[in-house]
Amino acid sequence: MTKRVPTLAILVLLGAALVAGLVAPEDAVQGNLARLLNVHVPAAWVAYLAFGVTLVASIGYLVTKRASWDRVAAASAELGVVFTALTIFLGMIWGKPIWGVYWTWDARLTSTAVMFFVYLGYLALRRSIPDRETRAKRSAILGIVAIAQLPVVHFSVYWWRTLHQPPTLLRPDEVQMDPPFLIAFLVAFSLFTIIYAVLLAARVRIEALEAEADELIATTAVVAGDAISTPTGGRS
Amino acid sequence: MSDWGWVALGFAATGITIGAYLGSLVYRRRSLLQRIEAVRSQDSA
Numbered sequence: 001m002t003k004r005v006p007t008l009a010i011l012v013l014l015g016a017a018l019v020a021g022l023v024a025p026e027d028a029v030q031g032n033l034a035r036l037l038n039v040h041v042p043a044a045w046v047a048y049l050a051f052g053v054t055l056v057a058s059i060g061y062l063v064t065k066r067a068s069w070d071r072v073a074a075a076s077a078e079l080g081v082v083f084t085a086l087t088i089f090l091g092m093i094w095g096k097p098i099w100g101v102y103w104t105w106d107a108r109l110t111s112t113a114v115m116f117f118v119y120l121g122y123l124a125l126r127r128s129i130p131d132r133e134t135r136a137k138r139s140a141i142l143g144i145v146a147i148a149q150l151p152v153v154h155f156s157v158y159w160w161r162t163l164h165q166p167p168t169l170l171r172p173d174e175v176q177m178d179p180p181f182l183i184a185f186l187v188a189f190s191l192f193t194i195i196y197a198v199l200l201a202a203r204v205r206i207e208a209l210e211a212e213a214d215e216l217i218a219t220t221a222v223v224a225g226d227a228i229s230t231p232t233g234g235r236s
Numbered sequence: 237m238s239d240w241g242w243v244a245l246g247f248a249a250t251g252i253t254i255g256a257y258l259g260s261l262v263y264r265r266r267s268l269l270q271r272i273e274a275v276r277s278q279d280s281a
Contacts, residue, residue, distance in 0.1 A: 032239040
């Protein structure tokens with residue numbers, strides 16, 4: 001019997017992350033709107049983490065040829081796409097009241113959108129190749145190449161003149177945040193990371209189930225094919 | 237919209253996105269188990 005998806009655990013963690021964002025103090029400049037950053041930034045962090053895991057798992061697959069690495073890469077890329085979409089959406093609804101627009105062709109926003117579509121392409125590539133080994137090999141190559149966008153997204157705020165502010169936590173110099181804000185941020189970061197890990201484990205198990213189902217169907221088809229072809233083979 | 241309205245929208249979007257993804261995992265797992273079970277029972281019949 002395969003393990004169930006830990007629905008309750010994820011919902012509790014999610015609830016706690018949202019509460020952490022709500023109990024954080026009000027910002028002197030942005031007011032309550034700054035609370036949106038307690039979900040926007042951790043979602044962006046999880047997207048980075050997910051694509052980083054896809055990179056490691058892709059290298060792992062190419063080195064060892066073990067299917068388990070390919071499953072981790074696929075599962076993590078899917079989660080990365082979900083969290084990137086969430087990051088973009090949360091940024092848009094923060095941007096409207098603060099910047100006055102939902103979207104602008106700023107370097108950070110544009111590079112994030114490009115990254116989203118490239119990993120969406122990664123998922124499409126996986127669906128377009130029926131052979132498991134070919135799919136795993138080609139996806140692993142794309143999973144490695146696609147990571148080149150991650151530093152572009154992260155450092156775009158330094159490399160180009162952008163509307164988007166520089167990083168708050170993942171920055172080369174000192175973190176400039178008051179402790180109450182920092183604590184709320186770190187709690188949300190930790191909870192989002194745990195949510196990612198739990199979802200990843202559940203998604204990897206589904207990948208394994210998919211492989212099992214495909215193998216079972218292929219075996220049954222071969223057996224059925226033998227049963228049909230045997231009499232014909234006897235006559236010829 | 238008020239500041240709290242935007243905050244509520246953002247938090248609701250977060251909950252709905254993660255909740256919907258979670259729901260999709262539960263659904264996919266259930267369908268796969270049913271598919272495996274159907275193939276096995278067909279095979280043994």
